[in-house]
Each structure stands twice: as structure tokens, then as C-alpha cells.
Amino acid sequence: MSLLTFIFTLLFYAATATIVAGLAFKIRLYAITPTPLRIPTTPAPTSLSGVIARLFFEVTLFNSLFKANKWIWLFGWLFHAALLFVLLRHLRYFTDPVWGWVDTIQPYGKYGAFIMVFGLGGLWARRFLVDRIRFISSPSDHLMLALLVGIGLTGIGVKFVTGTDIVAVKAFFLGLIYFDWQPMPSDWLLSFHLVLVALLMIIFPFSKLLHAPGLFFSPTLNQIDNPREKRHTSSKSASSDNRG
Amino acid sequence: MIDFETPVLKEYPIIPLIQPGAMAHSKPYVAKQDLQEKIGFPGELIDDWQEVAIKKMGELVSKSRALMVFLDTCVKCGACTDKCHYFLGTADPYNMPVARQDLFRDVYRRYFTFAGKHFPKLVGAKDLDKDMLDLWYSYFHQCSQCRRCSVYCPFGIDTAEISMAAREILNTIGVGQKYCNEIIGKAQTIGNNLGLPEPALADTLEGLEEDIEEETGVKVRLPLDEKNADILLVTPSADFFAEPHVDGLIGYAKVFHAAGLSWTLSSHASEASNFGLFIGSYDNMQKISMRIRDAALELGVKRIVFGECGHAWRVAYNFLNTLAGPFDFLDQNYPIPQNISEVTYDLIQRNALTLDKSANDDKVLTFHDSCNVARGSRMGDVAGGQFIIPREIIKATCNHFYDMADDTIKEATFCCGGGGGLLTDDLVELRVKGALPRMEALKQVVDNHGVTHMVAICAICKSQFSKVMPYYGFEMDQVISLHQLVGNAIVLNRSE
Numbered sequence: 197m198s199l200l201t202f203i204f205t206l207l208f209y210a211a212t213a214t215i216v217a218g219l220a221f222k223i224r225l226y227a228i229t230p231t232p233l234r235i236p237t238t239p240a241p242t243s244l245s246g247v248i249a250r251l252f253f254e255v256t257l258f259n260s261l262f263k264a265n266k267w268i269w270l271f272g273w274l275f276h277a278a279l280l281f282v283l284l285r286h287l288r289y290f291t292d293p294v295w296g297w298v299d300t301i302q303p304y305g306k307y308g309a310f311i312m313v314f315g316l317g318g319l320w321a322r323r324f325l326v327d328r329i330r331f332i333s334s335p336s337d338h339l340m341l342a343l344l345v346g347i348g349l350t351g352i353g354v355k356f357v358t359g360t361d362i363v364a365v366k367a368f369f370l371g372l373i374y375f376d377w378q379p380m381p382s383d384w385l386l387s388f389h390l391v392l393v394a395l396l397m398i399i400f401p402f403s404k405l406l407h408a409p410g411l412f413f414s415p416t417l418n419q420i421d422n423p424r425e426k427r428h429t430s431s432k433s434a435s436s437d438n439r440g
Numbered sequence: 441m442i443d444f445e446t447p448v449l450k451e452y453p454i455i456p457l458i459q460p461g462a463m464a465h466s467k468p469y470v471a472k473q474d475l476q477e478k479i480g481f482p483g484e485l486i487d488d489w490q491e492v493a494i495k496k497m498g499e500l501v502s503k504s505r506a507l508m509v510f511l512d513t514c515v516k517c518g519a520c521t522d523k524c525h526y527f528l529g530t531a532d533p534y535n536m537p538v539a540r541q542d543l544f545r546d547v548y549r550r551y552f553t554f555a556g557k558h559f560p561k562l563v564g565a566k567d568l569d570k571d572m573l574d575l576w577y578s579y580f581h582q583c584s585q586c587r588r589c590s591v592y593c594p595f596g597i598d599t600a601e602i603s604m605a606a607r608e609i610l611n612t613i614g615v616g617q618k619y620c621n622e623i624i625g626k627a628q629t630i631g632n633n634l635g636l637p638e639p640a641l642a643d644t645l646e647g648l649e650e651d652i653e654e655e656t657g658v659k660v661r662l663p664l665d666e667k668n669a670d671i672l673l674v675t676p677s678a679d680f681f682a683e684p685h686v687d688g689l690i691g692y693a694k695v696f697h698a699a700g701l702s703w704t705l706s707s708h709a710s711e712a713s714n715f716g717l718f719i720g721s722y723d724n725m726q727k728i729s730m731r732i733r734d735a736a737l738e739l740g741v742k743r744i745v746f747g748e749c750g751h752a753w754r755v756a757y758n759f760l761n762t763l764a765g766p767f768d769f770l771d772q773n774y775p776i777p778q779n780i781s782e783v784t785y786d787l788i789q790r791n792a793l794t795l796d797k798s799a800n801d802d803k804v805l806t807f808h809d810s811c812n813v814a815r816g817s818r819m820g821d822v823a824g825g826q827f828i829i830p831r832e833i834i835k836a837t838c839n840h841f842y843d844m845a846d847d848t849i850k851e852a853t854f855c856c857g858g859g860g861g862l863l864t865d866d867l868v869e870l871r872v873k874g875a876l877p878r879m880e881a882l883k884q885v886v887d888n889h890g891v892t893h894m895v896a897i898c899a900i901c902k903s904q905f906s907k908v909m910p911y912y913g914f915e916m917d918q919v920i921s922l923h924q925l926v927g928n929a930i931v932l933n934r935s936e
């Protein structure tokens with residue numbers, strides 16, 4: 197096993213372990229932390245199905261963001277939609293045989309990276325151009341965008357400029373999954389792309405990327421508006437039943 | 441008091457360029473020792489404040505999923521930055537909701553997260569030092585906890601929750617706000633925010649009964665502590681004497697009278713308002729809420745109805761059941777608790793009131809959705825009922841009604857500028873500037889439709905508007921109670 201293969205094998209195990217364990221830890225913590233009071237925000241649905249619909253549209257369409265700011269919505273939504281597309285397309289490196297629908301999106305998917313970088317560029321530009329957003333940006337906000345742009349650009353490079361041995365890459369990743377380690381093709385641009393991806397996976401559970409699982413736990417969005425019909429008890433209040 | 445300039449009303453709202461430090465001088469008076477100790481907080485800044493504050497922060501976050509998730513999830517997208525009336529009115533960047541949260545979040549990161557402990561500069565984590573403490577005191581008292589930002593945040597991040605937590609931490613280390621804490625003390629010992637004792641209250645109500653009889657020739661009662669009445673009315677104590685609140689109270693009394701409902705006020709729970717909310721104190725909020733439960737049991741009533749008050753309705757609607765329930769001793773056929781507007785609306789629906797709209801023909805009306813009703817609670821049995829019901833009541837009681845611009849009403853309503861425990865003279869500059877977006881929207885309907893009066897359903901809104909409207913060239917009596925309209929329009933049966 198070459199040094200390169202050794203390093204990348206370790207790196208991806210470490211990155212996968214970090215993101216999985218980190219997210220599991222965080223999600224569990226969110227789930228067990230009490231919600232002392234009912235605080236849904238308007239427009240609050242009055243039923244569970246309403247809440248599910250609300251979360252669905254928040255996740256897929258960024259509903260609230262659309263109400264708030266059309267530019268952020270446009271760039272943000274394009275970026276996320278493209279990211280999702282690109283991620284799905286990448287499934288073909290981890291599945292054998294490749295699932296049919298992954299094959300179907302394949303021809304369009306490869307342009308996703310351009311849209312992703314475009315969206316990120318718009319968001320990044322706002323951090324410089326809009327004084328309000330400049331004020332709230334810290335170095336990590338810029339670096340996060342740099343990282344994602346970096347992943348996008350190196351991805352585009354590998355795909356459209358230098359080209360790479362896809363069969364070998366796929367063998368490497370399938371090898372990781374089945375603990376049957378295969379050599380990592382030595383290609384500096386690809387290596388760079390993969391290092392950035394591993395870095396993203398590692399910082400995921402320690403950063404604002406927690407917004408992805410966080411959204412589902414946000415009490416203002418996921419609570420049902422029925423406090424008069426159903427007495428809400430949790431933690432503190434559960435123990436202080438006022439009967440008697 | 442520092443001089444300040446009242447903002448100019450523009451034709452179209454404009455998002456200001458940020459002016460760092462523009463409101464750094466704005467600080468409410470600090471509560472004195474006796475006020476603090478009365479409600480269970482240290483009298484002055486304690487010696488090991490930093491340590492205690494951080495410990496409290498950890499405890500609060502571990503007990504509130506909302507705080508925990510909100511602190512983690514903000515992506516600094518900036519969608520909320522132009523949504524706060526205090527930012528729009530002052531241009532101070534710390535009045536942008538996310539920047540306000542960051543005063544809290546940066547400290548949280550520093551002491552509780554891996555990135556903040558090890559790479560503070562990178563993620564903007566900051567120590568809780570004296571400067572930060574000053575920023576906290578200043579800017580967490582420039583948030584009226586109106587939740588407008590939460591509606592626009594893609595993750596529902598509610599800055600109100602964070603400023604409540606910050607205020608609780610401040611109180612825990614002995615730095616309380618005079619206005620709020622004084623009121624909480626009074627509400628807990630005397631039963632209302634004004635410190636109005638039972639005999640004075642009885643006197644006031646008697647005086648009002650005489651006024652009504654003089655004006656209408658009908659004997660409308662305002663009963664106090666009447667055992668076995670059906671309804672306990674809990675209303676903000678401002679309703680007992682402040683203008684225009686008192687006309688609202690007269691309106692409720694006329695509604696009960698006309699519908700033949702038996703009701704009473706309580707001297708033990710002579711306050712709907714619950715300032716425990718504003719300082720984020722579950723315990724204080726619960727103590728005040730328990731007085732209502734106790735009064736309901738003591739008087740043997742079947743229903744609890746709340747008068748016109750925004751934050752009181754939020755606590756009542758969303759929290760009362762949790763804080764002071766279960767209310768299995770009340771009549772389950774009615775919502776518990778109920779808002780006076782729900783009661784009136786029901787009666788109108790059932791044609792149980794005779795209303796003469798022309799009694800309000802001297803007015804052209806618009807309606808101010810109170811933030812805590814619009815975004816902190818609901819009325820009626822459908823989502824959005826809190827927007828429908830007051831408007832239907834207005835339409836049933838007058839002939840001329842125009843809504844303000846869409847992005848300033850209903851869920852997008854702007855706070856009056858005096859909510860969240862900021863309705864005090866030491867914050868007048870903030871209150872005037874914070875009212876700017878509402879005043880601009882009002883000016884539009886005044887110019888376009890000849891609106892003469894703005895209807896409100898919250899005691900704080902009413903007091904705030906009477907105070908700040910003159911700064912913008914309006915009259916203080918251009919804000920009126922919803923139930924003043926009802927009171928004017930209702931036709932009472934003289935033969936009774």
C-alpha cells in the first residue's frame with residue numbers, strides 16, 4: 197500500500213467516524229434537551245400534519261427565507277439544490293451496481309457544480325458588498341464558503357479539465373466500504389478535492405453546518421400550535437403538577 | 441436624559457446603512473438592591489459574576505432545546521438583519537437580530553464549544569468581560585422580544601428567546617432592570633403592576649360604573665371578587681385608569697352586560713400582564729400565573745377570560761396551561777383561557793349583540809397587530825385566527841376600516857417599540873426610534889385613506905403609542921382600544 201493510499205484510507209475513515217459520531221451525539225443531545233414551554237412561531241400549524249408540511253417546505257423551498265430576502269434565497273437555494281444534485285450523482289462512486297435513478301440524473305448532474313459555485317459566489321459577494329452582512333461575518337463564515345467553492349472548483353477541474361481515472365477512484369471508495377483496500381490513484385487535483393471533502397466532513401458537527409439537522413429540532417418550527425387543547429409538559433413543568 | 445432627533449417619516453421604508461455605536465448609550469436604569477432581592481436575585485453585581493454567569497449560561501442551554509438549537513444553527517445568512525424595528529429606527533448594527541444573538545453566541549462559543557475554546561478568533565468567540573457585560577445590558581434591553589425576526593429566519597431562530605436568557609443571566613449576577621423587576625415585585629405581592637390595593641381598585645370600578653350610567657343611562661356593573669361568577673376577567677391593570685385603556689375595559693363590561701354573562705374581576709389576580717416573561721424567568725412567570733389559578737379556584741368561576749394585552753395573552757394562551765394547569769376545574773366547553781376578543785367575536789357571530797356601526801362614523805380606522813398576539817399566540821380555532829377576529833370585530837362595529845401595508849401587518853407586524861419590558865421613560869429615545877416602521881406605515885394610510893385612529897389590542901401598545909405618536913406629528917389619542925369601538929357601537933337595553 198502506497199503512502200498516498202494509506203493516508204487517504206485513514207483520512208476517510210477518520211472523517212466518516214467524525215461526522216457520523218459527531219452528528220449522532222448532537223442529534224441525541226437536541227432530542228433529549230427539554231422544551232419547557234410552547235413557542236411555535238407564526239404561521240404555526242395546528243396539527244401534526246401541518247407541522248410536517250411546514251418543515252417539508254422549509255427544507256425543500258426555504259419558505260421563510262423566500263419571505264425574507266429574494267437574493268439570499270436565490271443564491272442559497274441554487275447552491276443547496278445543486279449541492280444535493282451533485283451529492284446524489286456522487287452515489288455512483290459508492291454503489292455497485294449503480295442504482296438506475298442515479299444513472300438517469302448523471303448527464304445533468306455534472307453541471308450541478310457550476311450552479312453550486314455560482315450560488316456560493318453570490319452568497320460570498322454579499323458578505324463583502326452588503327454592509328449589514330459584512331458586519332455579521334466572521335473569518336469562519338468566509339472560510340466555510342471558500343471550502344465549498346474549493347470543493348466545487350476542484351471537482352469541476354477533475355471532471356472537465358484534468359480528467360481522472362474514475363474506475364480506480366470508485367475501486368478505492370468501494371474498497372473503503374468493504375474493508376478491501378485498493379490503491380488511491382495519484383492525481384494531485386483529485387487528492388486536493390478529496391482532502392477538502394474530508395475536511396468538510398470533519399468540521400460538520402462542530403460548525404454552523406449543524407443547521408441541517410438543527411432545522412428539524414427548532415421548536416419554533418416543529419411545535420404544534422395547540423397549547424389550550426393539550427397541556428404541554430416537559431422537564432421542570434412536568435414535575436410541578438399543580439393538582440392538589 | 442440625552443437629546444435625540446426623532447427620525448423623519450419617509451415615503452418608502454429604506455434599510456439604513458449601519459452606524460456602529462449609534463445606540464450604545466441606551467441603557468435602562470439598573471434595579472436597586474431591594475427590588476432585586478424581593479424577586480430572588482442578588483442585590484448588586486456579585487464578585488464572581490463571570491463564573492456564575494457562565495455556569496448559568498450552561499444550565500440554561502442544557503435546559504432549553506430552543507436555545508441550544510438556535511445557538512448552533514445560525515448560518516449568518518443575514519436574512520434577519522433588516523427585520524428588526526430597532527435596527528430600522530436606529531441603524532445600530534447590534535440591533536440586527538443576528539448581531540444581537542451573536543453577543544450571546546460569541547460568549548457561548550468561547551466557553552462551551554470546541555471551536556470557540558481553541559480557535560476563538562476564527563469563529564468570532566469572545567470572552568465575557570466587563571465590556572461584553574455592558575454590551576449585553578445595553579442591547580438585550582433594545583429587544584422587545586417581538587419575534588419578528590423568527591418569522592423570517594430559515595431556521596426559526598427567535599432572538600426573543602436569547603434576550604430572555606441573557607436577561608436571566610444578568611439578573612442572576614445581580615444586574616437587573618429597574619422597570620421590570622419593580623413591576624414583578626408588585627405583581628407578586630399586591631397582585632398588579634401598579635401596586636393598586638383592593639380598596640383603591642374597588643373605588644375605581646365603582647367610579648367607572650357611575651360614568652357608564654351617566655353616559656348611557658344603563659347600570660352596567662364592574663364586579664370585583666364576586667364569588668361564583670361564571671367568568672373571571674383578568675386584564676392588564678392599565679385598563680383600570682390609563683387612557684385609552686379604560687375605554688376598553690368599559691367595552692368589555694358592556695359586552696358582558698349586553699350578553700347577560702356573569703363575570704367578575706379579582707383583586708388577588710388584578711393583573712393580566714406577566715413581566716416574568718420579559719426577564720426570561722420561569723419561576724417568576726409561574727408565580728404570577730399561579731395567582732390567576734388561585735383566584736379562579738377561590739372565586740369558583742367556570743371560565744377565565746383575558747382582557748386586551750399582547751404579552752399577557754402570549755403567556756396565557758401558550759404557557760398558562762403548562763405553568764398553572766391543569767385547569768380541569770373549569771368548564772371544558774370553552775377554550776381555557778379565552779381572550780375577550782374571542783368572546784365578543786362569538787357573540788357577534790351568534791347575533792347576541794346589537795351593534796350600531798354609525799356610532800363610530802366619526803372615525804376612519806386601521807389596526808395594529810400586536811406582536812405577541814400576532815407571533816406569540818393565536819385566537820379562535822383556525823391558524824391565523826388572531827388576525828381575523830380583531831378585524832371582524834372592527835368591521836362589525838364601524839364603517840370605515842383600512843389595513844396598513846401588507847409587510848407591516850399580521851405575521852409581519854412591527855412592534856410598537858415599547859414591548860418586552862422597555863416601556864419606561866429611561867428608554868424614550870429607543871421607544872421613539874423603534875416606533876418608526878409602524879409610524880411610516882400609519883402615515884401611509886393616513887395620507888391615502890384619511891385614517892384617523894389606530895386600533896390596538898395590547899396595553900403596552902396603547903401606552904407606547906400615546907407616548908410616541910406626538911413625536912411623529914400625530915395626536916396621542918389617535919390610538920384606541922378595540923373594545924372602545926365595541927363599547928361605542930353596542931346598543932344597551934335601557935329597560936333592564
Ligand code: HEM
Pocket residue numbers: 254255256258261268271272273275276319320337340341344396405407408409411515516517594
Ligand atoms: C437539510 C438540509 C439543509 C437545509 C434545509 C439547509 C438550509 C440552509 C439555509 C436556509 C441557508 C441560508 C441561506 C443560504 O445562505 O444559503 C443555509 C446556508 C448554508 N448552508 Fe445549508 N442547508 C442544508 C444542508 C447543508 C449542507 C449539507 C451543507 C454543506 C455541506 C450546507 C452548507 C451551507 C452553508 C455553507 C451555508 C451558509 C452560506 C453562506 O455563508 O451564506 N447546508 N442552509
Ligand code: SF4
Pocket residue numbers: 513514515516517518519520521537538592593594595596597
Ligand atoms: S436569518 Fe437566522 S440563520 Fe440567518 S443570520 Fe438571521 S438568525 Fe442567523
Ligand code: SF4
Pocket residue numbers: 523524525526535536537540582583584585586587588589590598599600855
Ligand atoms: S425579537 Fe423583535 S426586537 Fe428582538 S431582535 Fe427580533 S425583531 Fe428585534
